[in-house]
Amino acid sequence: MARTLLRVPGTAQRGEVVEIRTLIQHPMETGFRPGADGTVQPRDIIRRFTCLYNNRPVFEADLHPAIAANPYLTFTFVARESGVLAFIWEGDNGFSQTETRALTVA
């Protein structure tokens, strides 16, 4: 399991623009760099990030080589109802991680 740092407000007003910040530990190996022995290190990156809000996508991103290690993504959406936010990172070598946070809308 990769370590993550998530900033998610626990509560929000209805219609409020909520800012989410996510950081995940990942080497984001580009697939172009030679290692210490001179052979090219195989690519190992996160390919896709999805944020689901009550199972509906509110933010998605495709990631590519040359994105820095430990990708930091921040985005906003409008809070309309209480629910569960799911953050899903998927990548090479079967990498998959899901974190969930509750958001209460007053």
Next chain:
Amino acid sequence: MNHPWTGPRLARVALLLAVAVFGPAAGPRSGFETMSPELRAMQQDDLANPGMLHVAEGEAQFQQQGCTACHSAEAMQGVAARYPAFDAARDGPIDLAGRIAQCREERQGRAPLPREGKEMLALSVFVAHQSRGLPLTPNPDPRMEFVRRQGEALFRERRGQLNLSCGQCHDDNAGRRLAGSLIPEGHANGYPLYRLEWQGLGSLQRRLRNCMVGVRSEPFAPGAAEYIALEAFLAERARGLVVETPAVRP
């Protein structure tokens, strides 16, 4: 939240004023001061600073490796600010990573961890993080004085094919540029730190090796006494700067 830059803000403003009036000789200046605003924001925000991922890892290791049988995280507060220390048992100086290794090998009787492996870096950064915001107060043990002098000699010694000493860049030319990069004063007040160039967390010894390779000299062996002497001198040189671990640097 224990934050290094909100509490002493007034002191920092005073320091900046002093620098403006008296020039850079007014006191040591952390590399933090000369970074871009974006990087400073990254370091200050615990949810954007990638070093905090390693601190979290270190906290888990601190439990898993059995450190909590003797130590608490609270008791680690201020430890990193006074290292390297003098170790009577080995009759020589010891740095923080060396102390953790000694604890593990001699007191726990377990196989050594690789010095710059993931676990050791995580443990070091977790312990050092407990001192964040505290000023560096080098070890007052009189036996460290000799070590610091050794370190200063190494700092002033010209090295490598480029025939440069540490001081020629970090004392004589600090604040100027080497190619596109700003030359910092070279204070070791945030290690282990997250360096963008490394795309990861690294130790002070890694940084020193980097510089030595840069002037085309042979780096010391990993864990060599010379590194600890240099670290002891650097701590004295940066006396009073607050610990920033985990710092972020370009």
